[in-house]
Amino acid sequence: MLVISSEQVHNTLSFDKLVEALHVGFAKPSGSPPRNVYELNPVTHDAFAVLPAWNEHYIGVKAFTYFPHNPEQGYDSLYSKILLFNREFGEPLALIDGTSVTLWRTACVSALASQYLSKSDANHLVFFGSGKLAPYMIGAHLSVRPISKVTVIARNSDKASKLCAHLSALYPQVAFELGVSDEHTISSADIISCATGAHEPLFNGDWLSDGTHVDLIGNHHKNARECDSTTITRASVFVDSRENVLKEAGELLIPINEGVFSEPQVVAELSEMHTLQWQRSEQQITVFKSVGMALSDLLSAALVYGLTR
Structure with a gap:
């Protein structure tokens, strides 16, 4: 199983490639249940979230923590990982840094919507x-x-x-x-x-x-x-x-x-x-x-x- 770092994510992705991958992928059959966000502390708003999805090739789940007061203690406010499996046999394929992927996919989802709407x-x-x-x-x-x-x-x-x-x-x-x-x-x-x-x-x-x-x-x-x-x-x-x-x-x-x-x-x-x-x-x-x-x-x-x- 590959372990893919944030540096590798940034070196691999480009806006053109990812916008096109999202365009093609969203047009195909897939499973994407509602994401589940769990509040861990109603005062600090610490949270844990799980996002599962699958298509004809892969199964994936992203898990992330969001602790908004972490920077005060020298930690990042958000940590995230994506676990990717083979769809045919369920074999684990890669553990990928989710924080860097989230930056790219959030931006490219907006860009894809802009292609349709602006x-x-x-x-x-x-x-x-x-x-x-x-x-x-x-x-x-x-x-x-x-x-x-x-x-x-x-x-x-x-x-x-x-x-x-x-x-x-x-x-x-x-x-x-x-x-x-x-x-x-x-x-x-x-x-x-x-x-x-x-x-x-x-x-x-x-x-x-x-x-x-x-x-x-x-x-x-x-x-x-x-x-x-x-x-x-x-x-x-x-x-x-x-x-x-x-x-x-x-x-x-x-x-x-x-x-x-x-x-x-x-x-x-x-x-x-x-x-x-x-x-x-x-x-x-x-x-x-x-x-x-x-x-x-x-x-x-x-x-x-x-x-x-």
Whole structure:
């Protein structure tokens, strides 16, 4: 059985390869039960999660721990591993670093959704956040759309400045700038991507211009959200997994509780988009809400394994 490190994951994966692997994999039959998240401590919000999935080639399970106060003690807040098995005989094949895979698959799931939902000529990305996911999220969006300008909005201006400098070196053809969440910035965006720990909406949904695509991946709490109800009611809404999102995400659960949105209004989940008859109009606002699902972990781990062995 192979043991694949985070360094090997980063050296193996690319946005183009993984977006394509997800595109193909989500279109094929698979099993992906709801992920199970167990709260270990209601005060500190320590948690343990298990995500199983399988397809015609592999069986996989990702397990991760999330201890948000760990950095105060010198530990990472999240640890994760993916165990991959052969589907035909059930033979263990690889133990893969799950933290690095999660960075790549989260970003590439959003990029795949953007391929389906954003305008093909989208050129201005507004990105909220400056954490570990930020360079992956931005890089993935750049890989699927002809983006020429990225505006980064973050609470930590020092981290945001370093992020822009880092990305400017990687993507010299793109203009990176720091910004603020105001009507001018939001209304000028073709794509808005949010990867924050915010509990309150990051922008006013009335500011969105027709045709904007909104990508929401930061929140996993029922009573928190990165966008307001106006954004949801103005948009066609898509999700990575109905079952997971409608169990965890305040972006949809709060408008549902307010009576301004309902579960049947979710147009499709990611595995349905390749056969969807829905067509975006130039004026249509779209929202993609993702909380993570096991199938994307399985497909990403399988790609790493196939390229490493």
